[in-house]
Amino acid sequence: MTKAKLDYHIQRGLIHFLLLQITWGTVLCQLHYIIPEESKHGTFVGRIAQDLGLDIGEINSRMLRVVSRDEKGYFQVNLQNGILFVKETIDREMICSGIQFCVIPLQIIVDKPVQIYHLDVEIEDINDNKPAFPSTVNNLVISEIMPAGSRFHVQGAADPDLGTNSITNYELSASDHFALDFQKYMNQIRSLELVLKKSLDREKQAVHNLTLTAYDGGKPSLSGTSEITITVEDVNDNAPTFNQPFYQTSVVENAPKGSLAIKVHATDLDQGKNGEISYAFSKTAMEDASKAFSIDKHTGEIEVIGDIDFEISQMYEIQIDAVDNGEFQLFGHCKVLVTVVDVNDNPPEITVTSLVVPVPEDSPQGTIVAIINVHDQDSSLNGKVNCHITHASPFKIHRAFKGDFSLTVNEQLDRESRSQYEVVIAARDEGSPPLSVLKTLKIDISDVNDNAPLFLQPVDTIFIKENNPPGSLVYTAKASDPDIGQNSFITYSVIEGAVDGVPMSSYISVNPENGKVFALASFDHEQVTFFQCQIKATDAGIPPLSANLTLNIFIEDVNDNAPVFTMLFHTLSINIPKSIQPGNLVTKVRAVDVDSGYNALLSYNLKDLTGKIPFAISHHNGEICLKRPFMDSDHEEYRLMVMARDHGEPVMTATTEVVISMVESGEEILYDNQEPKGLIDEFSEANVYLVVAICIISSLFLITLIGFTVLRWQKCREEVNEMKENYKICTNTGGSWVYSQHTQYRICSNSSQPKNDLIVFTPNNSQAPNNDERSSQQGTLLNASYQPKHPNPDWRYSASLKAAMQGAVHMEGAAVLRGAAVGLEPQWPTVSSATTDPEGGEVSPPVGAGVNCNSWTFKYGPGNQKQPVPVPQIPPDFPENFIIPGSPAIISIRQDQPSAQAQKSNFITFGKKEETKKKKKKKKGKNQEKANNNTNDNNDQ
Structure with a gap:
């Protein structure tokens, strides 16, 4: 492979890489449609709602709209079916002149909630332009001495279409001397030359008329023609020649004027004036190149004379002619490709595509407030932009998609604290040095009813003089609400209540608009001295909020009553x-x-x-x-x-x-x-x-006391009469009292229920049974030698017996009998028997011969501690029934823990024991004497 071909392939690769970088951003989108240019109004483009997954029934309510960066409305969306159609005829050559891929970027925005989608509509080129030459006639002068193979540059045609629709071929009319030669760069014909097949002979043919036809690759193919008139001169026969046909260089954008871009060099084999070369831009050079660069006609140095802007043009293709100074000037040609290197000379551009204001103060975190589009005309890192908020605010910015950012709520908003925010958004690229731009958004916060009315104080006190005229103003309730609008419109009312059964509305009324409180009634201090009233303040928000004020109302006295x-x-x-x-x-x-x-x-x-x-x-x-x-x-x-x-x-x-x-x-x-x-x-x-009440109460008490005493006295008399009827008393000839053999005597206390605590049975003979007889009785029998011990401290008289003794009941005819062989003798105690037991009682017998036998007195209780009643000691295992020596009587003693038999009887029984008839002993006198002795001992104790 020759060096020229290697350079050619390298140049083609660089050009393809640059074009790929330029068009790479066009494929990064969410939807991509392709339509041909020159589409008429209403031409179907795509089903946006269906392709984006939007509900067709919601696109109208959510205000689906199409936004273009250049604000030209080429497209429109049918909100009924979600179809994107052509609104205005598009000429690709007008909007994408010289660009291989013509893409119109669009933004699809819907609200509630705010969403953004990106759409690229590619405009497909159609063959609607035919090739056109700059002039219909092109004149060339060729010296006759030009050797065969000489090449002459011919200005080619231009076709604004691209791709296969652009110029793909040239044809030259039949000629023996000339042939057409052209080269393609990146599938495009960049240079067009006439090749001299054989030398010219001016004498044979001084003028050659050729027709040049340009064809494009469209279907059907279009063409354009130009007439070439070649004049043969017999002059300078050597044309200047460049040392290389193709030059390539780069220049930094914004390069200062006068900067050297490249230097070309050509040689001419002729001598003298015919070998002097001057450089100039070819007439076919692009106009923008001639504005940006200039060439020194003597040195071939190409310098910068204009503004080099990468964003306007990334590459310049310049045709250079080398012309000698011969009589008949000869030309040499070369091409210079100047690539513009981007620098970070463009700050980002911020465009607010959607701003939802005002923002409700109760907006949740993440609510989208604005959609911001940021664009930087620079490329690579120079065009990569980041956004942030410069000052602390309750908002946050997020990257959305390909240069779009969303501003969202990041904190809880409170309109009462701050009703407006100025959010300063800074867009900064990653170039070196980086460039940035600021954008200020004024965001108003709308009010919601989040504050209840507030009184200056929750409780207040007022004083009203009695006899006030009805309808007088007594107070003005004033509440404030930090909200605005209807949320701060306050109405006042009285909370229903009652004062001594009278509704509050009969006393107090309040003006709902200004809170003035009026007294509806004339108050009387002697009837009402104080009452409470609650005033309610309610705003007009949704839902309404309220607060209460408690009024303590005191009625002041005036001197309206005479003594x-x-x-x-x-x-x-x-x-x-x-x-x-x-x-x-x-x-x-x-x-x-x-x-x-x-x-x-x-x-x-x-x-x-x-x-x-x-x-x-x-x-x-x-x-x-x-x-x-x-x-x-x-x-x-x-x-x-x-x-x-x-x-x-x-x-x-x-x-x-x-x-x-x-x-x-x-x-x-x-x-x-x-x-x-x-x-x-x-x-x-x-x-x-007061006196009448005291008298009535005293009378009732006295009547009750008298009635109770009478009833009690009657009941006692009935008990005494019953005792008299049951007691049968007689005396013996010796003056002693004798009990009947079968008569029971009951000692009763003053209680209402008589208690059978003591029953005495008198004997029917004077002889006591012997020991054998006593052993046959129930319980354990006491022999003649039995001596009672000191009473057990745990044993006491029964409660009934104590009550009987304390009642000082005189036992009528209660004589102590002693059985003897010669008869019954009264035994008169001379002194009282006393024990050391402090709880014992005292028995005071009549002392002296002249004392009445009915004067026995029983005293019991702690009141007489000097002479307690002697109580015989009963062993713990002593039987319930025993016989008193000298008497055929059975004594039943109830303990603190009585037996079942004792619980039923609940008394001490002195009963008669019938004489045993079956047993008869011979020694009756001796046994009688022993029994008498035992009886005397017991009496002494």
């Missing part, structure tokens, strides 16, 4: 003896005032005094006293006018008359009108009620 004397009669008549001493109380008057405070503070004075009277009245308590002794010149009767005066404003008074009559000492003092008179004070109405 009133508390006397039964209008005139008080008093009789006093003439012997009364000075300073003594004569009488006392009292007045009351239903007002309060100073309005009820009374003072007493005597009114209309004529002459000197011997009486004086206390200003504070109304007591009338004698201030001096009576004299003979004094009257027998004094009529005093007593005035009670309060301390209110205005002062109110009351008067009463007191008639004082003087009588002699010893006379009966009576009140006038048959009422008692004296130095007493009249009862007030309250005192009369």
